[in-house]
Amino acid sequence: MTAYISVRNLTLDVPYYVQTAQAAQTARSWGTTLVGALFSPPKRRFARILDGVSFDISAGSRVALLGRNGAGKTTLLRVLSGAFQPTRGEVEVAGARQALLNLGLGFNPEATLTENVFLRATAMGMSPAEIRGMVESIFEFSELGGVAERRLSTLSSGQRMRLGFAISTSVQHDIMLMDEWFGAGDASFVNKARARLTDRVASSQIVVLASHNFNMLRKICDEGIVIERGKVAYIGEVNDAISAYKDIYRAVPMSEKRSAA
Numbered sequence: 232m233t234a235y236i237s238v239r240n241l242t243l244d245v246p247y248y249v250q251t252a253q254a255a256q257t258a259r260s261w262g263t264t265l266v267g268a269l270f271s272p273p274k275r276r277f278a279r280i281l282d283g284v285s286f287d288i289s290a291g292s293r294v295a296l297l298g299r300n301g302a303g304k305t306t307l308l309r310v311l312s313g314a315f316q317p318t319r320g321e322v323e324v325a326g327a328r329q330a331l332l333n334l335g336l337g338f339n340p341e342a343t344l345t346e347n348v349f350l351r352a353t354a355m356g357m358s359p360a361e362i363r364g365m366v367e368s369i370f371e372f373s374e375l376g377g378v379a380e381r382r383l384s385t386l387s388s389g390q391r392m393r394l395g396f397a398i399s400t401s402v403q404h405d406i407m408l409m410d411e412w413f414g415a416g417d418a419s420f421v422n423k424a425r426a427r428l429t430d431r432v433a434s435s436q437i438v439v440l441a442s443h444n445f446n447m448l449r450k451i452c453d454e455g456i457v458i459e460r461g462k463v464a465y466i467g468e469v470n471d472a473i474s475a476y477k478d479i480y481r482a483v484p485m486s487e488k489r490s491a492a
């Protein structure tokens with residue numbers, strides 16, 4: 232299948248809750264908090280995180296996603312991965328996608344490592360027979376075979392991340408969606424993980440990578456999309472996109488830069 236991504240006028244509003252001034256003022260003790268909550272419950276508001284975003288990505292493209300902190304890059308990747316549904320607009324994705332956004336997502340801390348491999352791989356769309364054929368290589372890559380029957384909650388965060396990475400990258404997908412290039416863990420694992428990622432990127436039809444590391448983006452990507460306050464600010468060749476991002480960053484007042492570098 233030839234992969235592509237088509238995004239048309241994508242808008243995403245997310246709900247959040249605010250405590251009214253009256254409730255906040257009365258919230259001085261447990262009792263008054265309860266009274267405040269009863270008579271002035273938190274109000275639901277909506278924040279527009281993505282606003283009229285449109286672009287096309289065709290097979291063979293490696294796209295850098297650029298933007299300041301809080302611009303909307305991760306949220307956009309989540310929409311492309313299918314985790315978030317747009318409030319308005321259309322998102323069409325052809326091809327199997329792999330999102331390396333949150334390696335710990337979908338784990339059950341009370342289940343064993345082996346059970347977690349089955350849970351996560353099932354969520355990725357694999358059959359029990361396919362998973363059985365992969366379990367050994369996942370444990371070999373993550374170097375966690377010796378503790379496979381322990382509960383996940385007994386693992387360190389670094390070990391969990393290794394397991395998540397080993398499962399998520401165990402199969403080649405058509406589309407890779409990544410939030411920063413993987414760089415956590417001890418040196419030998421990082422080298423091994425980089426080699427696997429390089430291989431997966433080379434064999435993917437489409438890669439979308441959000442990062443603030445320009446050198447790495449220049450090495451991997453050929454195109455760039457700049458997001459500013461939830462809107463597309465620039466689309467073009469990667470070096471031009473990096474320049475456009477720098478221009479936006481330079482134009483932002485110092486006070487804003489401190490809160491959103």
Ligand SMILES: Nc1ncnc2c1ncn2[C@@H]1O[C@H](COP(=O)(O)OP(=O)(O)OP(=O)(O)O)[C@@H](O)[C@H]1O
Nearest residue numbers: 245247278280298299300301302303304305306307
């Ligand atoms: N569930 C949510 N509820 C309310 N606001 C949210 C939610 N998720 C994200 N946001 C807000 O949406 C905006 C975009 O967040 P996002 O994580 O997509 O930014 P980003 O460009 O990936 O930033 P960074 O470079 O820091 O990773 C931020 O202002 C964030 O606070």
